[in-house]
Structure formats: structure tokens, C-alpha cells
Amino acid sequence: MAVSDTAAERAALGPPPATTGFLGWMRKNLFSTVWNTLLTILCAYLLILILPPAISWLFLDATWSEATPEQCRAANGACWAMIREKHRVILFGRYPYDEQWRPLLGMGFLITLVLVSCFRRFWRPWIGLVWAGGLVAFFLVMWGGDIPVSYRTAAVIGAVAAAAFGFTRANAGGNARSLFLWLAALFGALALVGNSILRVLDALLKELFQIEAGLGGLSAFGLGIPTGLSFVPTSLWGGLPLTLLLSIVGIIVAFPIAILLALGRRSKMPLIRMFCIGYIELIRGVPLISLLFVASFLLPLFLPRGVEINDLLRAQVAIIGFSAAYLAEVIRGGLQAIPRGQFEAADALGLSYWQKMGKIVLPQAITLVIPPIVNTFIGLFKDTSLVSIVSLADLLLATKDMAIADVNWRAFYAEGYTFAALIYFVFCFFMSQYSQYLERQFETGRRKRR
Amino acid sequence: MEWIIAMHGVNKWYGQFHVLKDINLSVRPGEKIVICGPSGSGKSTLIRCINRLEEHQRGQIVVDGVELTNDLKHIEQIRREVGMVFQHFNLFPHMTVLENLALAPVWVRKLPKAEAEERAMHMLKRVRIAEQALKYPGQLSGGQQQRVAIARSLCMNPKVMLFDEPTSALDPEMIKEVLDVMIDLAREGMTMLVVTHEMGFAKSVADRVIFMDEGKIVEENAPHEFFNNPKSDRTKLFLSQILGH
Numbered sequence: 186m187a188v189s190d191t192a193a194e195r196a197a198l199g200p201p202p203a204t205t206g207f208l209g210w211m212r213k214n215l216f217s218t219v220w221n222t223l224l225t226i227l228c229a230y231l232l233i234l235i236l237p238p239a240i241s242w243l244f245l246d247a248t249w250s251e252a253t254p255e256q257c258r259a260a261n262g263a264c265w266a267m268i269r270e271k272h273r274v275i276l277f278g279r280y281p282y283d284e285q286w287r288p289l290l291g292m293g294f295l296i297t298l299v300l301v302s303c304f305r306r307f308w309r310p311w312i313g314l315v316w317a318g319g320l321v322a323f324f325l326v327m328w329g330g331d332i333p334v335s336y337r338t339a340a341v342i343g344a345v346a347a348a349a350f351g352f353t354r355a356n357a358g359g360n361a362r363s364l365f366l367w368l369a370a371l372f373g374a375l376a377l378v379g380n381s382i383l384r385v386l387d388a389l390l391k392e393l394f395q396i397e398a399g400l401g402g403l404s405a406f407g408l409g410i411p412t413g414l415s416f417v418p419t420s421l422w423g424g425l426p427l428t429l430l431l432s433i434v435g436i437i438v439a440f441p442i443a444i445l446l447a448l449g450r451r452s453k454m455p456l457i458r459m460f461c462i463g464y465i466e467l468i469r470g471v472p473l474i475s476l477l478f479v480a481s482f483l484l485p486l487f488l489p490r491g492v493e494i495n496d497l498l499r500a501q502v503a504i505i506g507f508s509a510a511y512l513a514e515v516i517r518g519g520l521q522a523i524p525r526g527q528f529e530a531a532d533a534l535g536l537s538y539w540q541k542m543g544k545i546v547l548p549q550a551i552t553l554v555i556p557p558i559v560n561t562f563i564g565l566f567k568d569t570s571l572v573s574i575v576s577l578a579d580l581l582l583a584t585k586d587m588a589i590a591d592v593n594w595r596a597f598y599a600e601g602y603t604f605a606a607l608i609y610f611v612f613c614f615f616m617s618q619y620s621q622y623l624e625r626q627f628e629t630g631r632r633k634r635r
Numbered sequence: 636m637e638w639i640i641a642m643h644g645v646n647k648w649y650g651q652f653h654v655l656k657d658i659n660l661s662v663r664p665g666e667k668i669v670i671c672g673p674s675g676s677g678k679s680t681l682i683r684c685i686n687r688l689e690e691h692q693r694g695q696i697v698v699d700g701v702e703l704t705n706d707l708k709h710i711e712q713i714r715r716e717v718g719m720v721f722q723h724f725n726l727f728p729h730m731t732v733l734e735n736l737a738l739a740p741v742w743v744r745k746l747p748k749a750e751a752e753e754r755a756m757h758m759l760k761r762v763r764i765a766e767q768a769l770k771y772p773g774q775l776s777g778g779q780q781q782r783v784a785i786a787r788s789l790c791m792n793p794k795v796m797l798f799d800e801p802t803s804a805l806d807p808e809m810i811k812e813v814l815d816v817m818i819d820l821a822r823e824g825m826t827m828l829v830v831t832h833e834m835g836f837a838k839s840v841a842d843r844v845i846f847m848d849e850g851k852i853v854e855e856n857a858p859h860e861f862f863n864n865p866k867s868d869r870t871k872l873f874l875s876q877i878l879g880h
Binding site: 524526527529530531532533534535536537540544545548549552627 | 686687688711714715717718719721723725726727728729738739742743787788791
């Protein structure tokens, strides 16, 4: 074919008129083939069938202003007056009505923490401290009452400080760092099981040497710093703050555990590998509901008498354990996709195992699997509604059992569920959009990779 | 110390396949050795045993006075002193060129970041690619990537450099820019073990050429002798195949 280069010829070779613009788009995407045209017509028909009644129910015929149930029933549309009446109980559950500014504030803390962490420029070690502070503030305002200060508080503070120190001094040399991390683990263990250890010691001393050491009393030692707020036990927490707490803490704790599980499953050490495989397969093999049941009803039977673990904490642990198993497999998928050459190059440079994983392999593996990771996060967020079976009043249970259960408003369950669904949707949609933003952010490196 | 690398009676199997058979090879500091041979002859495996990317099962390998055993400390110690350049570059695609180079000096040698970056820029100048420092590997050509990979190894100030077919994955017009960098390096006195089919490179810089076949070192000689006066028939056949066109 001859090379055509005159202006006239170039004009003649312009795109055919109906391939550009709106008409062109329609032709290409909606009516390109007979089959495509049929589908388009079918979809248009369905939309015409569904949209107008939906819009008139949701908006046009809806009762927006304050109204009694009777007035609502007289109107044909949605009764948003019900939400007007019941939104506090949906959002905050059983939390005392006059104190509900506290969960609102707590929720503000959580959402602020999440939003701040979304910015890449804040991805620095100190963000960990911000989170620790934010969560402490959340619990302070939610719980109120006196802040119990005991050896346990000291141990928790010690653990957090040692961990923070260990991580920020990452470059100071392996020994100093692992010392701090061990210290953090030790403090953490002390905070968790210190009471039980004391009690067991007490019992042993009594049994073996007939000594009344009274060590149990030591565990009870502590003083309360008044916050000036009334005490609200976790059994009264509910609604959106509970849902957010369970899912946010679930995500940030499950994620590192999942990374360790994924690495462990590929470890060369058989014991570690077998443990990780066993854990992942076991947890994936049972539904979350049964885990929540085990955590809430069975576990207490196995614990020594007198040892009580908070309901909320038990549900939280079940959610973390469950999501970690799923996430681990997602992350392992990412790890499998990293070419062997990357591992070899890191080895050849003399990087240690953790440097190789932390600097080379995981950053690439995790960015590869952002979509399924966010999938799991969204799943986790919605699965928190299952805690209702262990009678924690999360958003959905508050809607169902507290708002809709009111005899006067029972007829308007659809409005209640729509409202709850809208809240779930807003958060899930945010996660999905953010994940797409992240994917674009990380594309830089592989622009030209084949 | 006379030998920087000493291999005695090294054997390795992949399952039932005997890939290295009784390898004895010693290298003096500053020596340049080219290893050639047909594919599957074990030449890559041989140099990959030197920094323990492959594990040998019998025999002894001593690098810079440290014996390679299962001891992780020894392995890491040796890897710090032995640089390696791969056929497929293996740059870290999520980091800029500069970050690729500064990574190991900061984390393994514990250099301050500024000093590591200074050294990185110096090495990039040496491989004539300093203007690409802030790009990502995916934005560079193959030849540029391989020169970055060489610079990355050099940043660790290694005593030995291993090259595993460094030009085999390159387009022909890029081979020269990489070979030029390697020749510079050789002139500066680096100890080099190079697995390659670039016989021109072997002729101009090698102190010794080693020919391997079926896991054994078949012939070992100075390049002049090796090319003009090959002793074994296997070597003659190989040379006629790669030089005879």
C-alpha cells in the first residue's frame, strides 16, 4: 500500500462519522450485534420496570418530616420519619441515651485514625503511636468510670513502648531490636495472663507449703483514676461504634498475623509449616458463627474458675483468628507470584530472611493482591454483624432487635434495613474506592514490566 | 592468603541427577575466570554454589577464609563479600534505581543512608548510567538494567563478583555496553568468575578459561592455549560449534 500523505487523503482517512461521540459509543457498546441489542433492550425494560416505583417509594412519596406511624401508613412511600425517630438506637444500640455523645466521639476517633492512615505520607513508624493513643482515647470515652491502674496497665504500657522502640530502632542492629521485641512480648504476656500466674502460684504455695501468700491480692492491687464519666460496661456498647471497633481492630490485628501465617506456610521448618497449615485449614474449615460460639460459650468452660474474659474481647479474637486464616491464603497467593530471581537477588546481597521478606518480597506480594485483600476486609466488615448471635448489639442487631422491635414502628422494617444497608454500603464503597486508589499509587514501579 | 575461593571435591545432585562431579577449583585474588560449556553442563550451578544459592552435598567450599556450611552466619558473611549478577538482572521493580543500590549497604553493611546513596551515585557513574538514578527498573532498557545490577553488587564492595550469563538475555546491540563495564571492572583488578558464551570477552580479559561438560571440569587453560590448542575432543567440538560460523 502506498504511503498517503496529502492533506486530502488524510482527511478522507478520518474516522467514519458514527464511530465517535455519543452515537458512536452507543453503537459500539449497546448495539454492536443482535445479541447485544437484545440485551440492551432487556436491560432498559427492567430499568423502566424497577426504577420509577423505587424512586417514588424512596423519595417522592416518602415521609421525610416528623410523623406518627399512622401518618406514615397513610402515605404510600418510605417512612423516613421512622429513622428520624430511631436513628439513635440504630447507631448506638443500648448505650445510655444521655451519654450517646461518647460513642459518637469515639466513632470520630476511629474514623479519624482510619482517614489519617489513608495518606501514604503518614506511613511512618509513629503512626503506630497515633493508633495506640487513638484507641486508648476511644476506650476511655466509651468505658468511662475509673481508669484502673495496676501492674497490668504498667505491663501494657511497657509492651507498647518496647515494641515501638524496637521497631523505630530497626536499623540499630539485630540484637538490640530483638531484645526490645522480646521485652514487648514478655510485657504483653504478663498483661494477659499475669493474674492467672499469680493465682496458680498462690494455689501451689498453699497446696505444697501451706503458705498463705496472698499473691492473689497482689493482682487486685490497683488504683482508679476517675475520668468523670459514668461507667458503661461493654455489654451496653452497640451500634455503629461496635461494628467499627470490631472491624478496624480486626483488620489491623489480623493483617500482621496473616503475614506471619503466610510466611510460615512457606517456611522450610517443618514444625512451623505444619502449624500454619493446620491453623489455616482448621479455621477456614469452620464457619465464623461456630467460632464465635466456641469463643463465647465453650471457651469459658475450659478456663479456670474466676478467670473471665470480656465478651467483646472474645468475639474480637474470634473475628481476628478467622480473618487471619483467610488473609493468610490471599497473601500467600501474592508470595507465590514473586519470581524466584527476587529471592535470589536479595540472598546474594546478603539480606537476612526478615530483610528479604520485609523489603523485597512482601511489598511486591502485597501490592499484587490488594484487590483480594480488600475483598477480605469488606467481608470482615460485613461479617461483624454475626456477633449478634453472641448478643453483642452491633449495627444490624440494633436495627433489628431494638429499632424494628418497637411495636409502633414494626411495619417499617424495610426503612430500618435500608438505613442500615446504606451505612454498610458507605463504608464498603469507601474501602473499595481506596483500594483502587492504592493500586494506582503502586503502579509506578511496574509501568514497563512485561 | 593465597586463595580467595577454594573448592575441593564438590559434588551436587538434583534428586538422582548428578549435576556437579568432583569439582576442584581454586581462585586467586584478582583472577578472572571464564566458565563455558554446553547448557546443562553445571556451570551456573557451580558459581551459584559459591554464594550458596545452591547447596553442595559433598566436598568443601571455602570463600575468603570462611567455609560454607549450613551455618547461616557463615553464609551471610560470605554473601556480603561475594556479589552476583544474574542473567535476568533481578532488580527490585518496586524501588528506584538509587534505592536498589542503597538497600544492601544500608541494611547489611549498616551504612548511614546518605553515605550509601553517595556510594550508589558513584557506582552509577562507574557504569555510566548516573542520569537514570531516580527511574524505576521497568523504565530502563535491558542493557541499562544489567549495568544497574552490576552497580548494585559493587555497592557492597565485594571481593569477588560472580556473573551468571550476564549478556544472554540482552538484545545484541546492548551486549557491548555491558561487556565494556565488565572489562573496566576486570582492569581495575576485581576477582571475577564469569559464566558466558562471549568468547571475545574471554580472550581479552580472562586469566583462565574453564570448560565444563556433564558436571565435570573437562579442560582448564589460559585463553590463548584454550582457544588455539584445545586438548580434549569435547572442547574442540564445543569451540567449533560456537566459533564456527
